[in-house]
Amino acid sequence: MKPLIRRGLALTAATAFVLGLAGCGGSDGPAGDASSVADPVATVELRLYWWGGDARHERTQQAIDAFMAKYPNIKVTGEFSDWSGYWDKLATSTAGGNSPDVVQMDQLYLASYAARDTLTDLGAVSTLDTSQLEPAVLGMGQWGGRQYAMPVSTAAFGLLVNLDVLDQYGVTLPDTEKWNWDDLKAFGLEIAEKSGGAVAGVAPMGNEYSLQLFARQKGDNLFEDDQIAIRPETLAAYFQHALDLAQSGAGPSASRLSETAGLAIDQSDFATGKVAAIFSQVSQVSAYTAGSGANVQIVKTPSFDANQTKYEYFKPGMYWAMSAQTDHPEEAGRLIDFLINDPEAAAILGTERGLPANPAMLDSLTATLTENEAKAVAYSQSLEGLLGDAPAIVPNGASELDKIIARYQQEVLFEQRTALDAANAMIKEVKDSINSAA
Amino acid sequence: MSLLKLQKLALTPKGGQTRSNTRDNKAALVFLGPWLLGSVVLVIGPMAASLYLSFTNYNLLQSPKWVGAGNFARMLTDTRLHHSLEVTFLYVLIGVPLQLGAALGLALLLDRGLRGLTFYRSAFYLPSLLGASVAIAVLWRLIFGGTGLFNTILGLIGIESTTSWIGNPDTALSTIILLHVWTFGSPMVIFLAGLRQIPVEFYEAAQIDGATTFQQFRGITIPLLTPIIFFNLVLAIINSFQAFTQAFIVSAGSGGPSDSTLFYTLYLYQEGFGAFRMGYASAMAWLLVLIVGACTAINFWASKFWVHYED
Numbered sequence: 001m002k003p004l005i006r007r008g009l010a011l012t013a014a015t016a017f018v019l020g021l022a023g024c025g026g027s028d029g030p031a032g033d034a035s036s037v038a039d040p041v042a043t044v045e046l047r048l049y050w051w052g053g054d055a056r057h058e059r060t061q062q063a064i065d066a067f068m069a070k071y072p073n074i075k076v077t078g079e080f081s082d083w084s085g086y087w088d089k090l091a092t093s094t095a096g097g098n099s100p101d102v103v104q105m106d107q108l109y110l111a112s113y114a115a116r117d118t119l120t121d122l123g124a125v126s127t128l129d130t131s132q133l134e135p136a137v138l139g140m141g142q143w144g145g146r147q148y149a150m151p152v153s154t155a156a157f158g159l160l161v162n163l164d165v166l167d168q169y170g171v172t173l174p175d176t177e178k179w180n181w182d183d184l185k186a187f188g189l190e191i192a193e194k195s196g197g198a199v200a201g202v203a204p205m206g207n208e209y210s211l212q213l214f215a216r217q218k219g220d221n222l223f224e225d226d227q228i229a230i231r232p233e234t235l236a237a238y239f240q241h242a243l244d245l246a247q248s249g250a251g252p253s254a255s256r257l258s259e260t261a262g263l264a265i266d267q268s269d270f271a272t273g274k275v276a277a278i279f280s281q282v283s284q285v286s287a288y289t290a291g292s293g294a295n296v297q298i299v300k301t302p303s304f305d306a307n308q309t310k311y312e313y314f315k316p317g318m319y320w321a322m323s324a325q326t327d328h329p330e331e332a333g334r335l336i337d338f339l340i341n342d343p344e345a346a347a348i349l350g351t352e353r354g355l356p357a358n359p360a361m362l363d364s365l366t367a368t369l370t371e372n373e374a375k376a377v378a379y380s381q382s383l384e385g386l387l388g389d390a391p392a393i394v395p396n397g398a399s400e401l402d403k404i405i406a407r408y409q410q411e412v413l414f415e416q417r418t419a420l421d422a423a424n425a426m427i428k429e430v431k432d433s434i435n436s437a438a
Numbered sequence: 439m440s441l442l443k444l445q446k447l448a449l450t451p452k453g454g455q456t457r458s459n460t461r462d463n464k465a466a467l468v469f470l471g472p473w474l475l476g477s478v479v480l481v482i483g484p485m486a487a488s489l490y491l492s493f494t495n496y497n498l499l500q501s502p503k504w505v506g507a508g509n510f511a512r513m514l515t516d517t518r519l520h521h522s523l524e525v526t527f528l529y530v531l532i533g534v535p536l537q538l539g540a541a542l543g544l545a546l547l548l549d550r551g552l553r554g555l556t557f558y559r560s561a562f563y564l565p566s567l568l569g570a571s572v573a574i575a576v577l578w579r580l581i582f583g584g585t586g587l588f589n590t591i592l593g594l595i596g597i598e599s600t601t602s603w604i605g606n607p608d609t610a611l612s613t614i615i616l617l618h619v620w621t622f623g624s625p626m627v628i629f630l631a632g633l634r635q636i637p638v639e640f641y642e643a644a645q646i647d648g649a650t651t652f653q654q655f656r657g658i659t660i661p662l663l664t665p666i667i668f669f670n671l672v673l674a675i676i677n678s679f680q681a682f683t684q685a686f687i688v689s690a691g692s693g694g695p696s697d698s699t700l701f702y703t704l705y706l707y708q709e710g711f712g713a714f715r716m717g718y719a720s721a722m723a724w725l726l727v728l729i730v731g732a733c734t735a736i737n738f739w740a741s742k743f744w745v746h747y748e749d
Contacts, residue, residue: 084691088711095498112714116499255695259583259605262690400712403692410696414607433713437497 044331049079049100051086056352063348067338074331094118099323101332105149106318107140108208108399111226112437113321114143115396120322123147125333129341132358136390140316143393149319150340153354155281156314156380157209159184159202159302160288163295165276169194176299178306181241188250191276200252202277203270204242206409208401209315210279210301212391214238216311217303226395226438228430235423239412246413251275254413261406266290282379283317283354286372296372298379310388314380317354355380397437398430492721497714509721519722521697522705525611529701530678533618538670541622545629546659559627566623574617575687579604582613604688607698614684614699625670632666633659664745672737679730682707702726 050060057080064076079100081089087109093099094113105113113119122128123146130138130147141149159176166173171191174183188201205214208222211230215222218234245251252260252275260269265287269275273292280288282298289296303311320336322329339345346361351373356362362377369377394401408422417425467474492509494502513519548558568574581587584602592599603609640658649657660667682703685693693700693708702722710719 091498091711091714113499116497118499253602255602255605256584257605258695259579259602261692261694397714399714400708403708403712406692407694407696410607410694414696416607416696436495437714 044074044328046074046076046102046326046328046332046335047079047100048076048102048335049081049086049090050104051081051083052104052353053082056080059349059352063339063345066344066348067335070338070344071331071334074334076335094323094325097325099325101323101326101328102335103321103323104152104318105321107316108394108401110141110149110319110321111143111393111396112399114146114148115437118324119148120324120326120329120332121146121148122150122322122333122336125322125329127330127333128337132341132360134357134359136387137314137316137357140390140393141319149316149321150336151316151319151357152340153283153317153351154314154357154380155209155283155317155354156312156376156383157213157279157301158282158298158379159277159300160270160280160282160285161277161297161299162270162273162275162292163297165195165199165273165294166191169199171276173297173299176302179300179302180304180306181302184302185244185248185250188245188277189248192249197249199273200256200269200275201250202245203251203257203275203279204245204409205238205279206242206406208394208405209281211235211238211405212313212315213301213311214241216313216388216391217308221391223392223395223398226392227434228398228427230427232420232423232427235426236419239409239419239422242409243412243419254410257413258410281315281317281354282376283351283373285376286351286370289372296375298375300383309386312383312386313388313390316357351376395434397434400433401430404429488720488723491717492724494717496717496720498711498716499714502717505717509718510725512718513721513725518697518700518705522693522700522702525698525700526679526681526702528611529615529618529681530675533615534671534674534678536615536619537622538625538667538674540619541625541670542629542667544622545626545633546655548626548630549633559630562626563623566621568621572683572687575684578613578617578684578688605695607695610689610695610698614681614688617684617688618678618681625674628670629663629666632663636662661746662748665747668737668741668745672734675733675737676730679726679733 048060048064050056052060057078060080061078064078068074068076086104090099090103099118105119122130122141128150130150133151137151137154138147141147141151161173163173169191171187171194174187184202191199191201205211212222214237215230215234218231218237220230220234222228222230242251246254246257251257252269256269263269265271265284268278268288270278271288271292273294278288279301285296285298301312320339322332322336326332339349340356340358341361343361343364346356346358346364347368349356350365351369355373355377356365366377398404404426408417408426411417412419412422491502493504493506495505495508496502544562548555548562552558565574579586582603583589584600584605586603588603589599589601601609603613636659640662641654644654644658680703681701685699685701685704686707689695689699689704691704691708693704703726706719706722706726709715709722
């Protein structure tokens with residue numbers, strides 16, 4: 001009899017597998033090329049890269065076509081990806097000296113890219129008009145005093161409430177103009193009790209934007225001078241708020257929250273009516289109601305003191321940035337200018353990326369806004385009196401912040417750490433990460 | 439073995455004709471070319487690069503800065519790294535024996551001359567093809583969620599449960615181990631082939647001597663199957679150390695809930711691409727090579743005591 005497998009064969013296979021590990025690199029995320037019609041007079045070629053879903057891909061491609069019709073000498077190729085694949089691909093293509101000319105950018109990553117000299121200072125690009133944006137909004141595209149990114153849209157933060165669910169269980173929405181965090185908890189409890197547990201009341205906050213607002217209500221800043229500056233007690237209170245909601249029954253349980261954390265918007269517990277209220281960027285209201293068709297109202301984030309002001313701010317939903325590797329900064333600037341300042345582009349792009357950061361473009365869309373979009377605009381305007389200065393953007397080295405917040409919050413929710421312990425540990429981790437990136 | 443023969447053929451001078459020898463060598467190079475190119479460009483090159491990067495501070499966007507053993511020193515104090523090693527070892531130590539046990543058990547059942555063997559073999563092999571796929575990992579979320587199929591079935595047999603098995607840090611890893619065990623198809627097929635190689639005469643002789651089925655299993659099947667068990671064991675351990683997709687999808691890339699499914703490779707990915715610490719991630723990759731290499735070496739050493747090669 002001849003043994004099927006010999007020692008030699010096993011050894012060879014084992015070696016191949018083991019050594020294969022070290023050569024394992026990252027694969028690019030799913031990306032597609034939306035090719036465009038070749039133009040015989042085209043002399044300059046640009047690549048535009050963004051993340052998003054199908055609706056964004058279609059609209060952006062249409063905007064590209066309109067741009068090329070207007071500037072026949074510039075040929076633009078669109079490339080796109082989903083959110084998580086996007087950052088892998090942008091990092092690897094930048095590392096390989098092959099970055100797209102114009103890229104969609106997020107506040108979490110802006111400083112990480114700007115600090116590493118991979119972006120162009122847009123202030124020095126003559127073809128781009130930056131003057132139409134509010135200084136506070138424009139300021140959130142700056143790093144180290146330079147304009148490294150143009151805000152595309154602004155987002156306001158609030159609580160989305162499913163009125164249909166409230167009606168179904170006979171719960172009335174309290175006066176939210178002056179409400180505080182305890183009122184919110186009571187509201188969540190009432191929903192959970194009247195629905196017999198079928199609907200969890202209010203899902204807790206858990207991202208960078210909400211932590212910024214919470215810190216500002218406590219008189220803190222999340223970041224100062226490119227370093228984390230929030231006090232441990234403030235961060236602990238933020239975690240404690242989530243724990244209180246989960247433990248009291250006013251919100252979903254810890255395991256429910258972690259199970260649903262990665263779900264797409266249309267499958268989320270709020271979209272399917274299993275949670276009555278969630279914190280969100282309010283422009284998401286359209287996406288959340290698209291599937292369910294529920295009647296959703298946007299209400300103010302609770303505070304600690306009804307007379308408190310100056311803690312609100314509008315966060316750029318996303319930016320357009322220009323790679324430092326581009327050979328055609330003037331033409332790339334023209335493209336960004338078109339996407340930000342041209343009413344033709346605004347009409348095509350609509351509010352798919354959020355409410356346009358350029359007020360003139362937002363005005364030009366007023367007549368065509370959907371009911372939900374109009375709600376988001378009205379809500380944003382209602383916050384005017386509460387607005388304060390724009391906060392410092394997320395510093396270089398802290399681009400994982402949202403994930404870090406979620407991780408420590410989970411440890412608190414599952415009672416593996418106390419809120420204060422988690423707060424201290426998180427501050428240390430973020431500090432180390434920022435220091436090691438500098 | 440066939441490779442060795444080929445090499446001998448290529449190297450043995452044919453009647454001392456050096457010219458045809460050179461020509462043969464050239465031909466060999468041409469045929470080896472694609473493989474050679476592939477392994478240099480896709481395996482050896484990146485490996486050399488990652489070895490260099492493991493001694494640097496490299497954020498992907500700027501040139502790497504040499505930091506000597508800095509990355510390896512940082513590993514000593516990185517508690518998430520230690521935790522990810524814990525998770526991965528747990529996964530290997532529990533998942534591999536369970537998976538191989540299931541594979542061997544099924545192979546023994548299928549080896550009894552069942553009608554429709556091909557169908558069953560394919561059916562049981564199917565999970566191996568699908569197991570590492572995104573679709574199955576998504577399905578797993580639905581099955582082991584709070585309102586998932588698993589809890590529904592528990593409800594049918596009278597156990598009320600609303601636990602989210604994948605949402606709870608105490609049980610999340612178990613569901614991923616279960617997913618791994620479920621993909622027992624490929625070791626099973628190899629076991630089946632091994633069982634087929636055992637001569638029937640051995641069993642006949644044993645039966646004449648009055649051996650029970652269990653005695654036959656212990657005295658004939660297991661010893662003759664040890665090379666196959668060994669082969670499956672080595673590959674299963676190496677594969678399990680590299681587990682990534684399941685945890686990545688089931689936890690939406692976070693390794694959660696609260697790091698309970700933070701596999702080593704997942705943490706490596708987070709550090710390299712999420713936190714822009716590619717130098718550290720490269721060092722982690724080489725630590726994994728050392729760990730897996732050591733495990734494999736121990737495996738080969740231990741095999742001397744229990745694997746029987748019959749020539």
